[in-house]
Amino acid sequence: MTGKLYGIGVGPGDPELLTLKAVRLLQACDVIAVPGKRKEATISYQIALQAVSQIAEKECLELEMPMTKEKEKLEKSHNIAFEKIKEKLEQKKNIAFLTLGDPCIYSTYIYVHQKVVKAGYPAEIVSGIPSFCAVSARLNEGLVEKSQMLHIIPSTYGIEEGMKFPGTKVLMKPAKQLEGIREYLQKKQNCQVSMIENCGMAKEHVYQGIEEIPEQTGYYSLMIIKEK
């Protein structure tokens, strides 16, 4: 028997949005793993720490996960993370890997998860609140009703195609594409735009309507575009 890896979604920012399951596993695990060079500078760690203070006393694997599209760099960082995790699993230690939002939606965790599963070690995904749910709650309105479709679009990779879909569009991390998005939306009628920066965290900012969208925004931003 080896240890087990848990990929734990800590939600988007508010520590009260951790689930009971996440809290129980954080309390029970032997090792915390964070996607960052230093746990203190890792957002998912900061969120979890506010909910379960005893993780500060636990052994911590600090796994550098660079935000890059360079395949080789990515692959290398995932392999290093896997090796470090494997070592702890072989020592029969249970590991809680912290991840922002939900582990199934654009998380860095999932690549490590796949390697661990493939290598035959036990691994489990623990759902967290996705950012777009928390943003919609913060705006005090629904995302989709009845026959409306919901499209989640990772806007760092281009948004042209996605903007044409019917229903509600969520643009994840629009910071780098903000100018193009603003231009596109200014031409478009019949849509209602909101953006939130740092939802549930310090320096949270809500923008309502295309007029309010600034020229620059932070990395942890999210835009919701609804049909009127």
Added chain:
Amino acid sequence: MTGKLYGIGVGPGDPELLTLKAVRLLQACDVIAVPGKRKEATISYQIALQAVSQIAEKECLELEMPMTKEKEKLEKSHNIAFEKIKEKLEQKKNIAFLTLGDPCIYSTYIYVHQKVVKAGYPAEIVSGIPSFCAVSARLNEGLVEKSQMLHIIPSTYGIEEGMKFPGTKVLMKPAKQLEGIREYLQKKQNCQVSMIENCGMAKEHVYQGIEEIPEQTGYYSLMIIKEK
């Protein structure tokens, strides 16, 4: 000062997927509201009760919310629910309205929320784990990575258009359209299909691949279609 309405997402089935915030508000509220004629027969109540047993002792508003597309019937049931909630808010009582999954995604709660906000009463949405996150976790794999888009499609209203979108498709409640979906998928290459019935509840069933998809399935089913 009146009372406040909280729309509380209890997640898709596993009571451990309630958030700390949901638990705190369920413990603190004066009145529980459930979308059903009898709380014992209401799934969101059954889930919440397993996490917070003291809700059994609280005053309960049982609000009949028929699952129908008939506009008049729907409007009437929402108005009745609103009137009952308004009465309790005027009595300065805080209400926790239980809803399956997340309140922002295809919930019946949101219609009542809109009426309560419009009438000037305080109301807050408390995020819950959406069914598609829990299903993906149960399958032990991610939903989307990198530049992939995620499309949430309410399949009770026709799925033709949605099936053509690039990326991962989630078909919500496909039971009534199952024959058409099966036919469509049998013709299609390059897709990986999974379906879960009653995720995290009793009688959970996982189907992997189009061959395993049965001719009939229950109301609480969800299908994930990925590109290979």
